Amino acid sequence: MAIAREDIGRPPAMAGEPDDAGDRSGRARTAIVLLALLLVATAVFSLASGASDASASAVLADWLSGHGGDTLSARDRIIVHDIRLPRVVLGILVGAALAVAGATMQGLFRNPLADPGIVGVSAGAGLGAISMIVLGNGLLAPVTAMAGIYALPLAAFLGGLASTMLLHQVATRRGQTSIATMLLAGIALGALAGALAGMLIYVADDRQLRDLTFWQLGSLGGSTWTKVAAAGPIIAVALATSLLLARGLNALALGEASARHLGIPVQRMKNVAIVAVAAAAGASVAVSGGIGFVGIVVPHLLRLLIGPDHRYLLPASALLGASLLLLADAVSRTIVAPAELPIGIVTAVVGAPFFLWILLRRRGIVDL
Amino acid sequence: MLEARDVSVSIGGKRIVHRTSLIAEPGEVTAIVGPNGSGKTTLLKAISGDLAHEGTIVLNGHHVATTQPWKLAQMRAVLPQATVLSFPFTVREIVRLGVSGGRTGALAGEDGRLPDRALARVDLEGFAGRFYQELSGGEQQRVQLARVLCQVWAPVLEGVPRYLLLDEPVSSLDIKHQLVIMKIARDFAGRGGGVIAILHDLNLMAMFADKVLVMHKGRGAVSGAPRDVLRDELLETVFGCPLKVGALPAGNAPFVLPQSVHI
Numbered sequence: 290m291a292i293a294r295e296d297i298g299r300p301p302a303m304a305g306e307p308d309d310a311g312d313r314s315g316r317a318r319t320a321i322v323l324l325a326l327l328l329v330a331t332a333v334f335s336l337a338s339g340a341s342d343a344s345a346s347a348v349l350a351d352w353l354s355g356h357g358g359d360t361l362s363a364r365d366r367i368i369v370h371d372i373r374l375p376r377v378v379l380g381i382l383v384g385a386a387l388a389v390a391g392a393t394m395q396g397l398f399r400n401p402l403a404d405p406g407i408v409g410v411s412a413g414a415g416l417g418a419i420s421m422i423v424l425g426n427g428l429l430a431p432v433t434a435m436a437g438i439y440a441l442p443l444a445a446f447l448g449g450l451a452s453t454m455l456l457h458q459v460a461t462r463r464g465q466t467s468i469a470t471m472l473l474a475g476i477a478l479g480a481l482a483g484a485l486a487g488m489l490i491y492v493a494d495d496r497q498l499r500d501l502t503f504w505q506l507g508s509l510g511g512s513t514w515t516k517v518a519a520a521g522p523i524i525a526v527a528l529a530t531s532l533l534l535a536r537g538l539n540a541l542a543l544g545e546a547s548a549r550h551l552g553i554p555v556q557r558m559k560n561v562a563i564v565a566v567a568a569a570a571g572a573s574v575a576v577s578g579g580i581g582f583v584g585i586v587v588p589h590l591l592r593l594l595i596g597p598d599h600r601y602l603l604p605a606s607a608l609l610g611a612s613l614l615l616l617a618d619a620v621s622r623t624i625v626a627p628a629e630l631p632i633g634i635v636t637a638v639v640g641a642p643f644f645l646w647i648l649l650r651r652r653g654i655v656d657l
Numbered sequence: 658m659l660e661a662r663d664v665s666v667s668i669g670g671k672r673i674v675h676r677t678s679l680i681a682e683p684g685e686v687t688a689i690v691g692p693n694g695s696g697k698t699t700l701l702k703a704i705s706g707d708l709a710h711e712g713t714i715v716l717n718g719h720h721v722a723t724t725q726p727w728k729l730a731q732m733r734a735v736l737p738q739a740t741v742l743s744f745p746f747t748v749r750e751i752v753r754l755g756v757s758g759g760r761t762g763a764l765a766g767e768d769g770r771l772p773d774r775a776l777a778r779v780d781l782e783g784f785a786g787r788f789y790q791e792l793s794g795g796e797q798q799r800v801q802l803a804r805v806l807c808q809v810w811a812p813v814l815e816g817v818p819r820y821l822l823l824d825e826p827v828s829s830l831d832i833k834h835q836l837v838i839m840k841i842a843r844d845f846a847g848r849g850g851g852v853i854a855i856l857h858d859l860n861l862m863a864m865f866a867d868k869v870l871v872m873h874k875g876r877g878a879v880s881g882a883p884r885d886v887l888r889d890e891l892l893e894t895v896f897g898c899p900l901k902v903g904a905l906p907a908g909n910a911p912f913v914l915p916q917s918v919h920i
Binding site: 536 | 702705706707725726727728729730731733734735737740741742743744745746747748749750751754755757758783785786787808
């Protein structure tokens with residue numbers, strides 16, 4: 290009886306060519322390159338499309354000639370540089386932030402249904418942002434004076450952080466996250482944040498109400514370089530931090546104890562992940578309002594395509610999230626032109642049925 | 658050397674392990690046996706650094722309670738009873754996690770081949786491309802063992818012995834694979850590493866363990882070599898079941914012992 294495979298301490302006698310079955314890292318790298326190209330293409334397309342007739346080729350020619358040529362009129366150049374470009378940059382930042390926040394949160398909660406929008410993190414961030422919009426010149430005036438353009442993203446970050454920490458406390462016990470508890474706690478958190486936001490709206494004046502309505506629906510309209518400057522650094526730091534968590538999130542898929550046995554400082558990693566998620570979601574919510582479902586659709590699609598290895602999933606999510614948000618923005622600008630549909634409506638129309646489809650596929654596992 | 662001295666563990670106010678001591682020497686397989694609920698897994702979790710405890714647990718001169726996770730991970734690997742994954746990883750991706758700490762102790766440049774070699778050792782050649790969640794419980798257990806083996810591939814790293822901590826490593830395995838896995842543990846110890854394994858099968862324990870700790874109601878009842886520990890009176894006290902060591906079945910009823918295999 291051959292029970293002993295005598296390869297201990299020696300190369301296995303039967304090992305032939307190194308076999309790479311089950312290794313999806315090559316495919317993942319290829320996908321990341323293609324997604325980067327897709328993002329470049331969607332960015333150029335977004336820059337060139339809009340109410341004015343400045344075309345893609347004209348914009349590119351103008352850039353390549355160092356703005357010296359005469360392919361672009363002065364008016365078009367202003368449109369491209371001060372209206373479209375900040376909108377594209379903000380779209381990339383927000384799309385990447387939402388998708389990476391979703392992927393990170395799913396890794397942290399060991400649960401593919403976690404998403405800042407669904408479990409109340411965005412609602413908490415929204416409450417923070419609304420507080421700042423309504424009370425920014427009154428009660429919270431000192432914060433406005435101190436933080437300047439960062440006051441709004443900061444408030445949204447703190448709101449998102451509070452709800453993420455609360456959610457984690459409620460839904461996780463002894464290292465296990467209950468999917469049902471998490472989703473239900475998310476509903477409660479969202480309702481609470483919504484109610485508090487409603488009270489603030491009640492005391493808002495007319496100008497604040499206009500700001501709020503526009504902001505609540507979720508839109509990249511009104512993008513300015515100031516908004517890019519306010520949210521960009523926060524999102525950049527949050528994205529970079531998430532990428533550093535990749536190995537830890539992979540180990541966490543085995544459970545908290547096994548991750549620790551592999552040498553991961555689990556508690557510290559979870560704290561860092563919670564702050565990164567709140568920062569990415571908070572900064573996005575602050576500049577673009579409630580854009581939902583990007584954080585659940587993008588990582589889910591990518592897991593089907595390249596697998597759940599976070600070393601590839603996180604950067605790929607950033608790239609695909611950015612591309613998808615630019616495309617959704619293009620749809621929102623053109624589908625009811627010359628008016629503009631809030632982008633949050635576009636992502637919800639596509640994302641909500643997708644979420645239901647995931648639930649349907651996992652019905653046995655979710656077991657509510 | 659791994660030494661647990663007067664270890665007590667309470668969970669939720671209830672004391673599960675009372676002042677139990679255990680010494681696991683490198684080069685030996687140390688078994689923990691005992692009835693369900695006698696505190697075996699809780700003791701092993703304390704040794705792994707998962708549970709707060711009273712008393713001292715020292716691994717190669719480092720107090721487990723205060724040593725950084727990355728440092729412990731270089732000195733010991735832990736196989737849990739069962740592992741449920743949250744995402745659809747392939748077998749190779751899971752086993753590779755054991756390599757990801759970067760201190761396997763394999764020869765330079767060999768790390769990339771370790772997953773295949775580890776899978777071959779647990780008799781799962783050709784499973785690398787399968788999805789973990791589609792495997793049977795016993796196969797999943799062996800995949801996890803392959804991952805754990807990668808983490809401490811060399812039983813001795815820079816002169817320091819490393820440990821395998823195995824919580825019921827053969828509980829869901831057929832008899833052949835029980836023997837395969839116990840042989841791996843035996844060989845790991847034979848090459849200078851240490852092994853602590855929780856076992857239920859007293860015959861396997863007698864066959865592979867150098868030393869055994871018998872736990873009873875949260876305490877170490879007795880420890881020593883299997884031949885000194887396996888006594889009728891002790892088995893009856895601990896397991897509450899009047900067993901006879903070395904007794905053959907009455908009449909000519911068939912029986913099969915793992916010892917009968919030719920290794």
